[in-house]
Amino acid sequence: MKLDYEREERFLLWLGFVLGPGAKQYERALAPFGGNAEDFFNAAQKRALPPECGIKAEVLERIFASASERYMLGCFRRLQEYDISALSVRMPDYPSLLKEIYDPPPVLYCRGELQEAELPIGIVGSRSPSEYGRNMAYRFAKELAEAGACIVSGLAYGVDCIAALGALAAEKNDFPTIAVLGCGVDMVYPANNRDIYDKIMRRGAIISEFLPGTAAKPSYFPMRNRIISGLSRGVLVVEAAEKSGTLITVDCALEQGRDVFALPGRLIDAKSEGTNELLRSGQAKFTSAAEDILEEYRGIGMAQKKNEPKTVKKPKKKAAKTAPVQKEELPKEREELPAEQRLILNILAKGEKSFDELCELTGLSVPLLNSTLTEMEFSGIMKQSPGRVYSL
Amino acid sequence: MLAKIKSYGLMGIEGFAVSVEAYVSRGMPAYDTVGLPDAAVRESKERVRAAIRNSGFEFPVQRVTVNLAPADLRKEGSVYDLPIAIGLLAATEQIAPSPLLEECLFLGELALDGTLRGVPGILPMVIGAYGQGIRKVILPRENAAEASYIEGVEVYAAENLRQITAFLGGEPTLTKEKTRTWDSASIAYSMDFADIRGQQGAKRAAEIAAAGGHNLLLVGTPGSGKTMLARSIPSILPELTFEEALEITKIQSVAGTLRGTEGMASERPFRSPHHSASTASLIGGGTRAMPGEISLAHYGVLFLDEFPEFRKETLEALRQPMEDGVVTITRATARSTYPAQFMLVAAMNPCPCGNFGSRTAQCRCSQGQISRYLGRISGPMLDRLDLHVEMSEVGYEDIASKSRGEPSAVIRERVNKARSIQVERYKKEGILFNAQLTSRMTGNFCILDEGAERLLQKAFASLHLSARAYTRILKVSRTIADLEGSEKILAHHVAEAVQYRSLESKYWGDTRR
Numbered sequence: 001m002k003l004d005y006e007r008e009e010r011f012l013l014w015l016g017f018v019l020g021p022g023a024k025q026y027e028r029a030l031a032p033f034g035g036n037a038e039d040f041f042n043a044a045q046k047r048a049l050p051p052e053c054g055i056k057a058e059v060l061e062r063i064f065a066s067a068s069e070r071y072m073l074g075c076f077r078r079l080q081e082y083d084i085s086a087l088s089v090r091m092p093d094y095p096s097l098l099k100e101i102y103d104p105p106p107v108l109y110c111r112g113e114l115q116e117a118e119l120p121i122g123i124v125g126s127r128s129p130s131e132y133g134r135n136m137a138y139r140f141a142k143e144l145a146e147a148g149a150c151i152v153s154g155l156a157y158g159v160d161c162i163a164a165l166g167a168l169a170a171e172k173n174d175f176p177t178i179a180v181l182g183c184g185v186d187m188v189y190p191a192n193n194r195d196i197y198d199k200i201m202r203r204g205a206i207i208s209e210f211l212p213g214t215a216a217k218p219s220y221f222p223m224r225n226r227i228i229s230g231l232s233r234g235v236l237v238v239e240a241a242e243k244s245g246t247l248i249t250v251d252c253a254l255e256q257g258r259d260v261f262a263l264p265g266r267l268i269d270a271k272s273e274g275t276n277e278l279l280r281s282g283q284a285k286f287t288s289a290a291e292d293i294l295e296e297y298r299g300i301g302m303a304q305k306k307n308e309p310k311t312v313k314k315p316k317k318k319a320a321k322t323a324p325v326q327k328e329e330l331p332k333e334r335e336e337l338p339a340e341q342r343l344i345l346n347i348l349a350k351g352e353k354s355f356d357e358l359c360e361l362t363g364l365s366v367p368l369l370n371s372t373l374t375e376m377e378f379s380g381i382m383k384q385s386p387g388r389v390y391s392l
Numbered sequence: 393m394l395a396k397i398k399s400y401g402l403m404g405i406e407g408f409a410v411s412v413e414a415y416v417s418r419g420m421p422a423y424d425t426v427g428l429p430d431a432a433v434r435e436s437k438e439r440v441r442a443a444i445r446n447s448g449f450e451f452p453v454q455r456v457t458v459n460l461a462p463a464d465l466r467k468e469g470s471v472y473d474l475p476i477a478i479g480l481l482a483a484t485e486q487i488a489p490s491p492l493l494e495e496c497l498f499l500g501e502l503a504l505d506g507t508l509r510g511v512p513g514i515l516p517m518v519i520g521a522y523g524q525g526i527r528k529v530i531l532p533r534e535n536a537a538e539a540s541y542i543e544g545v546e547v548y549a550a551e552n553l554r555q556i557t558a559f560l561g562g563e564p565t566l567t568k569e570k571t572r573t574w575d576s577a578s579i580a581y582s583m584d585f586a587d588i589r590g591q592q593g594a595k596r597a598a599e600i601a602a603a604g605g606h607n608l609l610l611v612g613t614p615g616s617g618k619t620m621l622a623r624s625i626p627s628i629l630p631e632l633t634f635e636e637a638l639e640i641t642k643i644q645s646v647a648g649t650l651r652g653t654e655g656m657a658s659e660r661p662f663r664s665p666h667h668s669a670s671t672a673s674l675i676g677g678g679t680r681a682m683p684g685e686i687s688l689a690h691y692g693v694l695f696l697d698e699f700p701e702f703r704k705e706t707l708e709a710l711r712q713p714m715e716d717g718v719v720t721i722t723r724a725t726a727r728s729t730y731p732a733q734f735m736l737v738a739a740m741n742p743c744p745c746g747n748f749g750s751r752t753a754q755c756r757c758s759q760g761q762i763s764r765y766l767g768r769i770s771g772p773m774l775d776r777l778d779l780h781v782e783m784s785e786v787g788y789e790d791i792a793s794k795s796r797g798e799p800s801a802v803i804r805e806r807v808n809k810a811r812s813i814q815v816e817r818y819k820k821e822g823i824l825f826n827a828q829l830t831s832r833m834t835g836n837f838c839i840l841d842e843g844a845e846r847l848l849q850k851a852f853a854s855l856h857l858s859a860r861a862y863t864r865i866l867k868v869s870r871t872i873a874d875l876e877g878s879e880k881i882l883a884h885h886v887a888e889a890v891q892y893r894s895l896e897s898k899y900w901g902d903t904r905r
Contacts (some may be wrong), residue, residue: 128748130751157758158759241754268752271754352751354751354784355592355782356590356784366593366595367876370593370596370887371883371884371887371891372887373891374890374891375847375887378851378854386749386782387749388593388782388784389749389751
């Protein structure tokens with residue numbers, strides 16, 4: 001962790017502390033000084049900032065009050081205390097992809113070890129995904145991370161934290177995930193994500209453009225979303241309703257020239273309306289396997305190392321292997337299952353079903369169906385989700 | 393010039409004999425009522441005066457003292473109007489002494505014109521009086537029905553004071569009411585399981601709950617038929633026995649909800665208080681310590697819709713009566729014990745907006761909102777709800793389908809059979825059904841075979857069940873085995889019970905993954 005900063009860096013960061021988030025303001029303030037933050041600092045000490053800086057009167061007062069070595073020292077000491085490192089956009093370690101965007105955060109606060117990921121992929125989606133969404137988010141995150149990608153997500157409820165968990169499950173990847181927060185990096189929001197937060201801090205990085213200690217606010221999340229897409233080469237949308245915050249991230253990604261991938265969903269599923277629309281309009285690439293994403297970035301990072309010695313055709317074959325996501329069954333073992341279980345399996349292979357539907361379709365008595373479902377649940381062939389809906 | 397008339401008072405649903413003594417002496421005209429009368433009793437003076445005059449008698453212009461003995465118990469209500477009036481008439485010798493004056497129990501309120509009005513609580517009073525050797529009762533016509541179910545008591549129903557005085561004088565103005573017999577077969581249920589479309593899983597859960605006396609928690613999106621299912625449950629509960637009907641009627645009689653009905657409860661009660669109900673209205677209370685909803689639901693179903701919307705302390709107050717089957721209400725002026733053996737059917741949405749887990753509608757609740765909503769139901773409360781059922785959404789095909797389900801009568805037959813097995817098994821334990829099993833008793837009675845044991849272990853490992861879920865699954869498995877007539881609990885019984893386990897792992901637990 002980097003806690004000792006160069007002299008110039010200290011002034012750059014100090015400016016970030018006093019101005020808060022907002023890329024334009026930061027650049028504008030530095031412009032009259034030719035980008036030299038130390039000069040800005042000195043001018044502020046003399047209470048003589050030129051009007052070209054475009055700083056509002058009330059903020060100006062604050063800057064004058066904070067323009068002291070003591071204040072700056074206090075800030076860095078505080079950061080050190082909380083184990084937070086800070087990165088200015090003008091520092092070389094700043095993520096290169098993020099630097100390219102229109103409004104990169106002037107200062108990033110970071111916990112854990114932020115590395116330059118070779119293949120950062122954002123995964124976004126509904127905060128309350130369906131069982132299908134959950135499974136897919138986990139699975140894609142894991143497969144991508146195993147192929148060397150770094151999963152960028154938002155550590156909120158639903159797809160966000162499931163994706164992070166999936167990435168962490170790729171044990172060989174030593175930098176599997178980055179979480180971007182809509183509050184200060186030292187805050188865990190939502191609070192019951194604490195365990196995931198700790199895990200990410202150990203193996204990945206948690207970043208935010210907000211000053212440590214900032215509480216989450218609804219308006220901060222769209223701002224965070226631009227960082228998620230900005231950090232990533234491509235963004236995978238798992239599940240999104242027609243009007244959802246997820247689509248804000250997609251807009252950001254498209255504006256920033258990032259690739260967008262989307263998983264297809266069922267037509268009647270409200271939670272997939274957004275993703276289906278993205279696919280229909282051609283804004284997103286149809287994705288049914290991790291390979292669909294990886295093949296776009298051949299020649300980058302680990303995907304490259306892995307595929308270089310192999311023939312060109314090999315990955316295609318691999319794609320074919322993983323592509324049919326849903327039809328993953330174990331035909332051999334299925335033969336040995338009792339007749340009722342096989343019957344249910346065949347029905348569920350066509351999609352999730354509620355208890356009543358199963359009752360009707362199988363024609364089994366309720367007690368028998370109940371006990372059969374329990375057995376199947378235990379053997380792990382099937383899952384039950386809220387609303388008594390069963391799926392493979 | 394003293395007259396003593398027999399009457400009766402109530403404390404809870406038990407009665408106590410009251411002797412109404414009227415004494416008329418010379419002196420300044422005055423009227424005093426003593427013996428801890430409440431306001432309604434004290435006011436009886438005016439009603440009695442008018443009723444006596446308007447029936448063609450003289451109201452004594454003398455010093456009148458009315459004593460209600462025993463003097464240390466509170467007397468409530470207007471039931472003493474009639475005995476006081478008769479006592480005054482006897483004390484002033486306006487009616488001739490008759491052995492009937494000593495033998496009869498007098499109960500009833502008087503109107504100013506001398507007609508008789510019905511009063512609450514007649515049934516427990518008559519039952520109590522019968523126990524004390526009284527065999528003749530004179531009461532208002534309105535109350536005749538409920539009293540006439542008691543065998544061995546001659547019930548005379550009167551319209552007005554005049555009829556009674558004539559009867560006491562030896563005229564045949566009143567005739568003995570015919571003793572009614574009570575027949576459980578005559579019950580007509582207003583709801584039937586055959587009318588519920590779809591919801592096979594929930595119907596089965598209701599059957600299990602009825603068979604084992606288990607409390608039931610229904611979780612489902614709005615409009616999935618939670619209320620309809622709950623309302624139909626009384627129709628699959630075993631038929632009332634006479635003793636049960638008597639007890640239900642007693643409570644209804646005390647609560648005053650019996651007036652104008654057939655006299656005897658024929659159906660198991662179904663009570664569904666609104667979620668804004670106060671603790672006192674649910675448990676019982678008020679200055680007179682009246683029975684609450686839980687007692688009115690005695691031997692029947694207490695349905696609490698929108699369960700998490702009930703006030704927390706109200707729900708917590710339910711726990712003790714659920715355990716004991718009785719509730720004792722103590723007030724400054726009264727203390728009453730009412731029976732409260734009810735089957736609790738609770739219904740709730742899976743989240744504040746109701747659409748969590750729905751496949752057709754979008755849930756708008758945040759995770760925090762959902763966990764706060766569910767958190768309103770405490771663990772110990774959840775502990776007492778043996779079966780948790782998720783209701784599926786009802787699709788158009790279900791509503792439109794013409795096929796009728798199994799009728800309640802068929803299900804009731806199975807429930808009856810399972811119940812009689814339980815009664816036989818628990819003869820020595822003093823309990824009636826599986827839901828009442830204590831954890832000590834589960835060890836003795838819930839014997840698992842090897843396969844069931846293994847399955848339960850597996851359930852624990854893979855579902856992260858709590859200790860309280862364990863006993864619950866055992867009890868429900870026991871009932872499922874009873875429904876099948878199996879002495880031992882087999883693997884598939886446990887397997888089915890697990891399906892009705894706690895939503896803990898899904899809703900109450902970590903919803904993330």
